[in-house]
Amino acid sequence: MSLDTSLLPNNIFSLKNDEFFQIIKSLVGEGLCEILKIQSINSAENLIATDDIFDVFKYDSEELIDIKNKHFFKLQNGQYLVKTGIKNSLLYILKLLKVKKEEQESLLNNNNHEEQLDTKFIINHPLLRSLVSYYKYTDHIKNNNDDKRSFLKIFIDNIANNLSQSNNHFRYHDSVKQFAAVLYILGGKNPGEQKTGKKTS
Known part of the structure; x- marks a missing residue:
């Protein structure tokens, strides 16, 4: 029974x-x-x-x-x-x-x-070990409100989440989008330009 x-x-x-x-x-x-x-x-x-x-x-x-x-x-x-x-x-x-x-x-x-x-899985993957060490460090110094480290966390999380998604399901945090736009401008291009160099209407 x-x-x-x-x-x-x-x-x-x-x-x-x-x-x-x-x-x-x-x-x-x-x-x-x-x-x-x-x-x-x-x-x-x-x-x-x-x-x-x-x-x-x-x-x-x-x-x-x-x-x-x-x-x-x-x-x-x-x-x-x-x-x-x-x-x-x-x-x-x-x-x-x-x-x-x-x-x-x-x-x-x-x-x-x-x-x-x-634990064994983390040990076998150097990138994961580095990420764990980084997050332990930020928790230890209690500096989570620091803008630089806050953005870095968002950036890392965004990349990690997208890695397990297909291209058409990629999602980007607003701060990551802003960062990409700044890099694009520093590269001498306008975010509104297409690859041909022509501006979009």
């Missing part, structure tokens, strides 16, 4: 006390929740670490009588047998928690692997 781990919130392993009990109650009802509360099993990690949550009910205690009468069968020899529904609820919750934990650990491992791949 497949388990829908989305029934558990992603922060299930950080929930304690009432927040944790509310999740258990919403999934399997009040019975299992009462058995956990009486033993102060108040978190997912605490529950997973408990070998047998029914073991305590082998003992005589006035505090346990009400729960025993509600959720256990009393045998002729005086012993108590947990009801099947409660036992199945526990098995379901434990399985759900364990699968959720495995999913989160797998996701964490994948993220760590991707970070390692990114």
